[in-house]
Amino acid sequence: MTLCGHSDSGAxxxxxxxxxxxxxxxxxxxxxxxxxxxxxxxLSAGAVEVKVGDRLINVxxxxxxxxxTPKMSPYYETMRAYIAPSNIRxxxxxxxxxxxxxxxxxxxxxxxxxxxxxxxxISATSVSSGQFMELxxxxxxxxxxxxxxxxxxLPEIVxxxxxxxxxxxxxxxxxxxxxxxxxxxxxxxxNAIANSMFMTVSATVDDEDVGTDVLxxxxxxxxxxxxxxxxxxxxxxxxxxxxREAAAMWATDIVTANPLSSDEKRAVDKSDSFGINWSQVLxxxxxxxxxGGVIGLVSFFFRKRKKR
Numbered sequence: 332m333t334l335c336g337h338s339d340s341g342a343x344x345x346x347x348x349x350x351x352x353x354x355x356x357x358x359x360x361x362x363x364x365x366x367x368x369x370x371x372x373x374l375s376a377g378a379v380e381v382k383v384g385d386r387l388i389n390v391x392x393x394x395x396x397x398x399x400t401p402k403m404s405p406y407y408e409t410m411r412a413y414i415a416p417s418n419i420r421x422x423x424x425x426x427x428x429x430x431x432x433x434x435x436x437x438x439x440x441x442x443x444x445x446x447x448x449x450x451x452x453i454s455a456t457s458v459s460s461g462q463f464m465e466l467x468x469x470x471x472x473x474x475x476x477x478x479x480x481x482x483x484x485l486p487e488i489v490x491x492x493x494x495x496x497x498x499x500x501x502x503x504x505x506x507x508x509x510x511x512x513x514x515x516x517x518x519x520x521x522n523a524i525a526n527s528m529f530m531t532v533s534a535t536v537d538d539e540d541v542g543t544d545v546l547x548x549x550x551x552x553x554x555x556x557x558x559x560x561x562x563x564x565x566x567x568x569x570x571x572x573x574x575r576e577a578a579a580m581w582a583t584d585i586v587t588a589n590p591l592s593s594d595e596k597r598a599v600d601k602s603d604s605f606g607i608n609w610s611q612v613l614x615x616x617x618x619x620x621x622x623g624g625v626i627g628l629v630s631f632f633f634r635k636r637k638k639r
Contacts, residue, residue: 384454384455385455391585396426402433410626417615424445445562446561449561454558462607465607474513474516478528489508492622503537506532507534508532508624509533510529517575522553523552527547528550530621546624548623549562551563553586562582564581
């Protein structure tokens with residue numbers, strides 16, 4: 332079964348606006364966005380093009396979601412602070428109504444959001460269908476051990492993010508991740524594999540507790556063109572089914588929006604010429620999923636800060 336079959340022909344099906352991104356830097360038309368908000372026009376950009384290694388991948392934006400931009404403080408700064416050091420984050424999406432509120436200067440709670448990432452080493456690697464099949468097999472068979480290994484690495488990784496965001500906001504901010512409850516793989520196709528989890532996020536500001544939250548998150552590994560990218564979809568604890576459905580639909584849209592060129596088809600169909608340490612790549616991806624969950628607690632911090 333294929334989530335959405337690769338095609339070696341056909342035009343880009345999207346007729347919406349495309350925002351071009353190179354290596355994580357977006358060229359924002361901030362004045363236009365402000366004008367559109369004043370006029371009551373939707374912020375939805377339609378799609379963002381990201382560069383993964385030497386490939387440009389078109390990422391359609393799910394309905395109701397827009398890109399998190401530098402104007403959307405403090406969430407933008409927080410997401411930049413908490414990125415797994417092994418990964419590249421290309422894109423963070425939040426709901427359109429929350430984005431509009433942030434641009435008005437309001438402090439809101441983000442209950443649903445999404446990230447697109449890849450592991451630095453694998454982003455430069457051409458991955459064949461056979462190699463992605465190996466990734467799927469390893470993930471199915473080693474998932475419990477991987478989560479156990481990842482949980483041991485979290486304190487050190489989160490500490491670095493805490494230092495960055497504390498300096499940014501002139502406060503002693505300490506975020507902790509834990510309480511991992513991973514679920515078995517629920518999606519496994521020719522070009523995608525995914526599982527979900529619950530995670531607990533807590534934080535203190537200047538040694539004062541500012542809240543604890545339990546999140547649901549789905550991690551989906553997607554083989555698009557000859558690259559592997561990670562889709563992370565977050566929601567409240569009661570929304571694990573929504574995170575799964577949203578991730579699967581998003582993956583289908585991404586594959587549909589990226590038909591294979593003849594060069595990419597040869598890369599996907601090639602005989603495997605070298606091995607990839609997929610266990611290591613998968614663990615780094617899971618770390619990325621967990622570290623990305625901290626944005627859900629930012630609203631607690633700023634509500635507490637405002638009371639001072």
